[in-house]
Amino acid sequence: MLQIQENVSLKHFNTFGIDANARYxxxxxxxxxxxxxxxxxxxxxxxxxxxxxxxNMLLVNDFNGLVIRLNIRGIVHRISHNDVFVEAGxxxxxxxxxxxxxxxxxxxxxxxxxxxxxxxxSPIQNIGAYGVExxxxxxxxxxxxxxxxxxxxxxxxxxxxxxxxxxFKTDLAGQYIIVLVKxxxxxxxxxxxxxxxxxxxxVKRGITTPTTETVSEVVASIxxxxxxxxxxxxNAGSFFKNPIISAExxxxxxxxxxxxxxxxxxxxxxxxxxxxxxxQCGWKGKTxxxxxxxxxxxxxxxxxxxxxxxxxxxxxSQIIDSVxxxxxxxxxxxxxxxx
Ligand SMILES: Cc1cc2nc3c(=O)[nH]c(=O)nc-3n(C[C@H](O)[C@H](O)[C@H](O)COP(=O)(O)OP(=O)(O)OC[C@H]3O[C@@H](n4cnc5c(N)ncnc54)[C@H](O)[C@@H]3O)c2cc1C
Numbered sequence: 596m597l598q599i600q601e602n603v604s605l606k607h608f609n610t611f612g613i614d615a616n617a618r619y620x621x622x623x624x625x626x627x628x629x630x631x632x633x634x635x636x637x638x639x640x641x642x643x644x645x646x647x648x649x650x651n652m653l654l655v656n657d658f659n660g661l662v663i664r665l666n667i668r669g670i671v672h673r674i675s676h677n678d679v680f681v682e683a684g685x686x687x688x689x690x691x692x693x694x695x696x697x698x699x700x701x702x703x704x705x706x707x708x709x710x711x712x713x714x715x716x717s718p719i720q721n722i723g724a725y726g727v728e729x730x731x732x733x734x735x736x737x738x739x740x741x742x743x744x745x746x747x748x749x750x751x752x753x754x755x756x757x758x759x760x761x762x763f764k765t766d767l768a769g770q771y772i773i774v775l776v777k778x779x780x781x782x783x784x785x786x787x788x789x790x791x792x793x794x795x796x797x798v799k800r801g802i803t804t805p806t807t808e809t810v811s812e813v814v815a816s817i818x819x820x821x822x823x824x825x826x827x828x829x830n831a832g833s834f835f836k837n838p839i840i841s842a843e844x845x846x847x848x849x850x851x852x853x854x855x856x857x858x859x860x861x862x863x864x865x866x867x868x869x870x871x872x873x874x875q876c877g878w879k880g881k882t883x884x885x886x887x888x889x890x891x892x893x894x895x896x897x898x899x900x901x902x903x904x905x906x907x908x909x910x911x912s913q914i915i916d917s918v919x920x921x922x923x924x925x926x927x928x929x930x931x932x933x934x
Contacts, residue, residue: 597621597628599661608664609649610711612829613904615934617644617662624666624686626746626774629739632663639741644933645772647713648688651720651831653911655904656934665715667774670695679780680734685715685773689722697811702784703732705811706793709818711825711832715773718749719763720929721756725814726790730756734779738763738771746774758866759836759929786810792817823889829898830889834911835869835926848922855922869918869926870894876917886910908932 603620606612619641623629632638642660646652667684670692674680679701683692689712693704706727716722718736722729733756736749755762763771786805788794796813797805805813823830837858840848845865849855852875856868873879873893880890885902887910889895896907915926 597623597631603662605646605649605654605658605662608646608662609652609654609831610825610829611649611653611831611898611902611904611907612825613654613898613902613907615654615904616657618657618659619661620664621661622664622666623772624668626667626739629772629774630744633741633744643741643769645715647685647716648711650711650825651716651929652931652933653831653904653907654933655908658934663772665713665772665774667715672699672701674782677782679782681778681780683714683776683778685713685775687714688712689714689717693811696780697807700782700784700807701780702782702786702807703727703778703780705784705807706787706790706814708811709815714776718754718756718761718773718776720759721754721761723759724818725793726787728756728758730754732778732780734777736773736777737775738773740771742770747771758839821891823891823895823897828889829900829902830895831930833869833894833929834896835873835894835914836929837869838867838872838924838926839864840867840924841865848924852922867924872918872922872924872926873914876914876921878914878917883910883913888914904934 600620603617605617606614638661644658644662646662646664666686668686669684670687671682672679690709692714693708696704706725710722710724717729733751737746738749739746784807793813796817802809842863842865856871858866860866870893878888879893881887884906885899886907887897887899889897896911918924918926
């Protein structure tokens with residue numbers, strides 16, 4: 596039964612732990628409730644915010660509209676030859692789905708272990724970690740078009756996935772609510788162990804024949820050692836994207852800064868490590884009022900307790916300015932700034 600609450604605190608609905616209020620708030624447990632909700636023109640007229648786990652957003656102000664929290668559950672799986680097709684409701688917790696698949700030796704998601712948030716948000720920014728992106732295992736998703744009240748299936752090609760990008764953040768921003776995501780996994784693992792310290796960690800553990808389970812465990816343990824746990828210190832993971840610049844720009848930059856951390860991209864450009872750039876500007880582990888950057892990773896902005904969204908936003912602007920002044924590189928926020 597669809598219920599609309601008024602003046603709801605979102606403090607426990609965002610991993611930054613920012614205490615902002617939603618003017619209206621509703622939870623959707625079944626896709627029919629979306630049809631019911633938008634049958635009332637009142638909700639077409641207000642600002643809307645779709646919310647999963649709130650782990651990729653910064654609430655700068657109270658939200659003077661309707662927050663729609665996705666809680667559609669359910670996981671269905673089907674094996675066809677060596678392929679495994681898994682469908683999950685948007686409200687499933689991403690890492691629960693990863694564990695579900697890892698437990699059954701369905702390979703493909705293991706490098707994406709322990710990423711916070713919901714299944715429904717995973718295509719929005721094409722989540723990625725340790726050399727794997729959502730697009731590598733994405734088959735399709737089902738989404739509700741708000742203005743027409745109908746459902747549409749998006750294939751991988753429709754989604755225009757890029758680095759932390761999809762059509763849902765660009766051309767179709769705010770128009771669709773993802774209700775279900777379908778993945779294609781495999782019974783035959785093809786592990787991607789080259790990224791980060793995965794290989795080293797496997798060697799350290801004496802693992803010569805990795806399995807989906809051991810790779811997942813290793814990825815999870817590396818993440819725990821590097822990233823702050825949002826349940827103890829508010830954060831939204833990487834606050835900025837790693838900037839991508841042209842080969843010419845990179846050559847000029849490297850002449851001035853020979854140590855600049857870089858990763859060539861397949862299309863001939865160069866990805867820079869935003870964390871390194873920020874660290875070089877002296878921000879790593881710095882506290883500013885109630886906010887600051889994480890001591891082990893300057894790319895992560897944290898709420899030391901009682902920070903407002905505005906405080907965090909101001910710090911992020913200062914970081915962008917100082918990186919631009921020193922390196923001439925403009926950082927872009929990865930997280931969604933709300934309000
Ligand atoms: C400690 C930490 C580590 C992280 N590490 C990574 C990482 O390694 N890689 C990575 O890619 N991300 C990472 N993130 C970011 C975050 O986990 C992902 O972006 C995740 O997909 C966000 O999911 P969510 O449900 O919390 O989305 P939310 O924050 O609730 O929403 C994010 C955006 O998606 C929209 N949205 C959410 N659900 C839907 C839906 N069903 N339909 C339409 N729009 C929707 C929202 O409106 C918003 O614009 C990390 C975050 C934290 C806190």
